Amino acid sequence: MGKMQDMYEDAKQYLVAGSSAGQRYNGVMGHPLYLDHADGCRLYDVEGNSYIDYHGGSGAALFGHNHPRLKAAIEKAVERGFFMNYDTEDTIELAKLVRQIFPSCEKIRLANTGSEATQGAIRLARGFTGRDKVLRFEGHFHGMHENIWFNHSAVHEEDAYGQVVTTPDSAGFQHDAVNPVLTVVFNDVDALEHIVKKYKGEIACLIMEPISFNCGCMIPKEGFLQQVRDICTREGIILIFDEVITGLRVRPGSAQKFFGVYPDMTTTAKAIGGGMSISLIGGKAEIMDHFNPIGNVAMSGTYTGALMPVMVSVECLKMALEPGFYDHFDTIGNKLYNGVNDLFKKHGMKGHARGVGARWAIYFGVENPDDDYDFRKIATEFDRSMDRKFVTEALSYGLWFHDTSAAITPGHRALLTAHTEADIDETLEKMDAIFNKIK
């Protein structure tokens, strides 16, 4: 037995499934990945193996691991008291940088996780509009709370108009949690028009991922996002872009700038903190001012705006604004995505890769890239067993693809500032050998 197996036997007596989070048990390894340390784009496990990281801390580690500028920000925060529970000049600097990056975020409120941000955003939308219902797209994911954790992990019954039966993704929800949540298929404007008409005047907000990396890399069809924007404006529905993953990953202005369509409110987290726990809700001032103490929608928290994550976030946003920052992702992204697509062809395997900016997915089994627009098609065609084989083989080649093979859609994979062209060459060479084995 290796050291990780020993650790697992010990850990599972004290930690549920031997790990600190539900997604961390690794089905392919038969135990969690126990790490010693991480640096740049490499992870180092307790058995002395190293891996090129294509998970990137679930999306938080856009800048790689142990980044010197982020480390320096942490050290400065340590010298100044690191927590404090009060705001500093850095908090104001952060808010100004956020407005520079997301002009639609005239004002912001901080939080700690993506889930907390979406929870607060939905509460604010309800408080602002006085309406109860929340509209969401099938397949999109917005965090782990009873307001919104529905219809990501399974396909549920759909009616003739594209409305899907809202169904929790976890046991333990109160029985009526589904009542205010409406679910509709993605990328179908007629379905959206129908549901909006059916519940006219009742819908507080529509929350969506502008690119659903939680379905692999599901992008809106040409023009769909603008149609969504127009419908929400017409119906007085607050449009929330959940940019928890897309934030900073697709040009500094994120997905909203990339598509040129702007929401009323934005939630973002992960990359903006470079590994620190920080998230934010931003939006039009007239909406945001309904948060307490100006307004009557309460939102606060003990750890909100702690000095260390704020100082690190300032550094992350500054880096994202530097000239050439995204050229790196264009260069290595094109090389990787095209390279993987060439490998599918070379080995006569069904599938393809799709990436936007610094996040991507491998669609084993999905031959036609046009199917990427459709959650139901992907859920049907995605070859989970091939994905699992790939992730398993990749381990012995020193490539880390987090095991998401229990999911019905492809897992989202990372690109980091720390990946170099040489890392991508090494990865493609190894993937060539892996595809040769598993085809």
Ligand SMILES: Cc1ncc(COP(=O)(O)O)c(C=O)c1O
């Ligand atoms: C789009 C989106 N929203 C919200 C969340 C929840 O974020 P957190 O895990 O920080 O609570 C996630 C997490 O993966 C996400 O991808």
